Amino acid sequence: MNIEKSLRERLTNSVIKTDEPLQRYTYSHTGGNADYYISVYNIHDAMETIRFAKEYSIPITYLGNGSNLIIRDGGIRGIVLNTLELKEIKRDGDYITSGSGSRIIDVSRFARDHSLTGLEFACGIPGSVGGAVYMNAGAYGGELKDCLVEASVITPDGELLTLTNEELHLGYRQSIVQENGYLVVEATFKLEEGSSSEINAKMDELTFLRESKQPLDLPSCGSVFQRPPGHFAGKLIQDSGLQGHRVGGVEVSKKHAGFMVNIDNGTGSDYEELIHHVQQVVKEKYDVLLQREVRIIGEHTEKTIQD
Structure with missing residues (x-):
């Protein structure tokens, strides 16, 4: 079977690339090539891609905004599916619904522009909505579970489900999306009416704090480690x-010890x-084992799937 030809026949509204360098899609600027890189423009094609992968036993990997991700030098076998084009954001009263490809920063700004409060904490989180749901992203005392109502996901069988906040089992940097291998395609948030000027002031404050403390001028994979109980990862690293x-x-960043920056063509192996x-x-x-927050995926050495 010619996999590329079959994919193009089945996915008429998607971009399909072969042997695509993945370092183009990660904030850390790491990653070898993907056998097949697919960017979908609608949920139907996302479902079809997943069903195709299952039908022909082809490995499939989901890639969001690549902000908290390290891809190994050998790249990723099979299909890499990207949903960044699912980025429509709309309002219905106090509810905002967004495609998984929108940046959570942009959803936060959309809420501000509509005088809705509750997403200010996300104004500096660089990931996509899908990635934010995947790991229950949070910052400055807030997290997605505080305002997320429901999310639409595609199962590994290619079926579309809508899961409530409770059904998503959102915990510290975890969710049922991770556990069950789901792909997030849409999320709905419940916010409250507020003052646009007050919301903007809060976001400006958080943006200042972020820019003054984090090494945003260099490629990085974001916050590398989870917060250990009773400690702060950055403080432990700094004190070490x-x-x-x-x-x-x-x-290891000289500006913030919780970050690792790519200063000279660093590779996935360097990060690891x-x-x-x-x-x-x-x-x-300190007898504290730091647990990774950043995801590391991909192969150490190049292999290819044969048609």
Whole structure:
């Protein structure tokens, strides 16, 4: 079977690329090539892609905005499915519904522009709505579970489901989306009427805090580690004397120890080695095992699927 030809016949409203470099799609600027990279423009094609992958036993990986992700140097076998074009945002009273491809930052700004409060905390989170639901993203005391009403997902069988907040099992950086291998395609938020000027002032304050503390001028994979109970990951790393420690082209940020920045064509392998080193040092010094928040996916070495 010619996989590319079959995909093009089945997905008439999608962009299909072969042997596509994935470093173009990650904030960390890491990643080898994808065998098949598919960007869909509607939910139907997303469902068809997943059904096609299942029908022919082709591995499939979902890629959002790539902001909290490291892709290994060997790339990803099979299909990489991107839903970033599912980005319509609409309002219905106090509810906002967004496609999974919208940046959560843009949904936060949309809410501000419509004088709706409750999403200010997300004004600096760079990920997509789908990625935010996937990991119950949060910042500055807020998290998605506080205002998310429901999300539409596609199951590994290609079926469309709508799950309520409770059914999503949202916890600290986790959800049933992760556990069951779902693909988020839409999310609805319940907000409250507020003052646009007050909402804007709060967002300006949070943006200032973020820009003053985080290394936003360099490629990175975002916050690398989860917050350990009773500690702050960045403080433990800083107190371990690891700021500025470098592996290849990747360095523990001198501005914020919880971040690792790509300063000189760093690779996925550089990131992984540096992460393991930081975990080892912090464990030895403070007996705290840092758990990754960043996702690491892909192959260490190149392989290909044969048609």
